[in-house]
């Protein structure tokens with residue numbers, strides 16, 4: 406009789422100790438289809454495809470042969486890591502002097518050209534996320550999150566991803582509508598993929614690596630946000646972008662914490678952060694002037710949890726659930742941004758003071774998803 410494959414719910418429900426949980430979970434990981442696929446990966450000819458049924462300007466090409474154009478069949482397990490950690494060579498090569506970078510949450514200005522050429526580079530590098538924690542990051546352009554992007558509905562986005570890492574990676578823009586097998590294909594180390602799209606809706610959208618296991622790639626730092634303005638701009642405001650994510654850490658080795666895939670499956674994070682730095686906007690708050698309209702673009706990158714966004718002492722006069730300027734509700738205390746989603750929150754800063762902006766699911770707020778907005 407073959408041994409039946411355990412379900413995750415079984416290992417969570419039946420686990421009475423951490424050791425028993427890890428043992429059962431490792432069997433589950435080994436039984437995932439991607440583990441087998443990783444061994445049988447193949448080389449395909451260069452794909453040049455057009456999104457079926459989509460606008461003619463939505464195309465995707467690989468500039469080199471793809472190792473495997475079907476992202477369902479790729480895996481970080483290919484490099485032989487025993488429990489799917491993020492310990493790729495570049496990521497764990499950390500001098501103790503890796504500095505902390507406060508992530509500026511200001512929405513970058515919109516540029517005038519209607520064709521936006523965006524080139525990102527995958528880098529597996531150590532990232533300091535708190536004063537005493539360096540993680541083995543997988544990144545877009547060397548930061549967690551990747552760069553904030555700002556375009557307008559109807560712009561043409563000409564995107565290229567170059568993989569300078571050691572395992573396959575990819576890019577999935579939630580602002581696009583494309584055939585994922587072509588556009589979001591995994592790119593082998595040293596190669597690039599290019600595709601073009603035109604955002605069909607305004608709003609704020611997640612982007613992330615879509616290489617399997619996606620949980621591991623998002624969980625190791627491969628995510629960011631794209632703001633898409635409507636054709637008629639929203640009212641002038643101080644605009645900030647917050648991307649929430651969770652960190653699931655293994656014990657540090659040589660000063661660097663790898664990410665822990667088993668913890669990601671269990672969905673209990675060590676830290677929850679806005680823009681990659683737990684509590685960074687408590688240490689250095691955001692500042693606006695009294696009377697200004699304030700607009701937060703909030704994205705929940707996950708990989709697992711939503712963000713119950715709330716500002717202590719304020720109410721939102723407008724929350725855009727979908728594409729602005731429609732799809733709004735008024736007079737809101739808290740709204741949950743789904744993992745993989747994005748929403749826009751607005752209010753007038755009419756009272757001076759210090760206002761905490763929080764994930765009101767406070768188990769996650771206390772782990773780092775709290776910042777301070779100072780109204781001067």
Ligand SMILES: [Cu+2]
Nearest residue numbers: 574575614622
């Ligand atoms: Cu990746």
